[in-house]
Amino acid sequence: AQKVTQAQTEISVVEKEDVTLDCVYETRDTTYYLFWYKQPPSGELVFLIRRNSFDEQNEISGRYSWNFQKSTSSFNFTITASQVVDSAVYFCALRESGYSTLTFGKGTMLLVSP
Amino acid sequence: DAGITQSPRYKITETGRQVTLMCHQTWSHSYMFWYRQDLGHGLRLIYYSAAADITDKGEVPDGYVVSRSKTENFPLTLESATRSQTSVYFCASSETVGGSYEQYFGPGTRLTVT
Numbered sequence: 001a002q003k004v005t006q007a008q009t010e011i012s013v014v015e016k017e018d019v020t021l022d023c024v025y026e027t028r029d030t031t032y033y034l035f036w037y038k039q040p041p042s043g044e045l046v047f048l049i050r051r052n053s054f055d056e057q058n059e060i061s062g063r064y065s066w067n068f069q070k071s072t073s074s075f076n077f078t079i080t081a082s083q084v085v086d087s088a089v090y091f092c093a094l095r096e097s098g099y100s101t102l103t104f105g106k107g108t109m110l111l112v113s114p
Numbered sequence: 115d116a117g118i119t120q121s122p123r124y125k126i127t128e129t130g131r132q133v134t135l136m137c138h139q140t141w142s143h144s145y146m147f148w149y150r151q152d153l154g155h156g157l158r159l160i161y162y163s164a165a166a167d168i169t170d171k172g173e174v175p176d177g178y179v180v181s182r183s184k185t186e187n188f189p190l191t192l193e194s195a196t197r198s199q200t201s202v203y204f205c206a207s208s209e210t211v212g213g214s215y216e217q218y219f220g221p222g223t224r225l226t227v228t
Contacts, residue, residue, distance in 0.1 A: 045219035
């Protein structure tokens with residue numbers, strides 16, 4: 001069965017600090033897809049990134065970077081030089097091949113203080 | 115504007131009443147989903163649909179009914195609302211082209227059952 005664990009329920013940092021959000025997944029499938037979503041205080045869910053299991057290259061987009069490690073079944077998300085606007089709940093999700101649905105983690109609330 | 119919309123955005127209803135939440139997408143995505151979001155539970159899938167007239171149960175389908183007569187619409191009906199159905203409901207859609215499957219979410223409907 002597929003499962004996503006986001007062990008950090010809440011993280012508080014001060015602006016300009018770097019912060020890493022952890023995501024650990026479980027799957028028996030060899031082909032799968034991992035996702036990160038952001039839910040700011042306004043409530044909408046925003047898609048951030050998708051990563052395929054056969055592509056372990058790390059991804060960087062501005063201050064955001066993602067570290068995918070199959071050996072530890074992790075897909076961690078790092079925000080460099082955090083800003084107040086990064087305050088949100090972040091969800092990690094998994095989709096196994098052959099399935100159309102996503103399994104979401106419970107989310108990590110990130111609070112960035114000025 | 116293109117995208118995915120939900121109506122109403124806020125709804126207060128009484129126990130036992132029937133309520134229908136609407137979801138409309140303009141991308142012609144094949145898949146559509148309904149989730150509920152509750153504190154401590156993250157996002158839980160209620161129902162999903164692979165195409166018009168094809169629907170399937172998710173993790174928490176009891177008390178809900180869906181239909182999909184047109185690709186762009188996916189209404190969710192609470193046949194007899196209960197207080198435990200007080201929640202924020204999100205509709206999402208996704209396409210399977212290229213195996214992406216990332217889901218794009220509507221703005222949500224906050225439902226209160228009194």
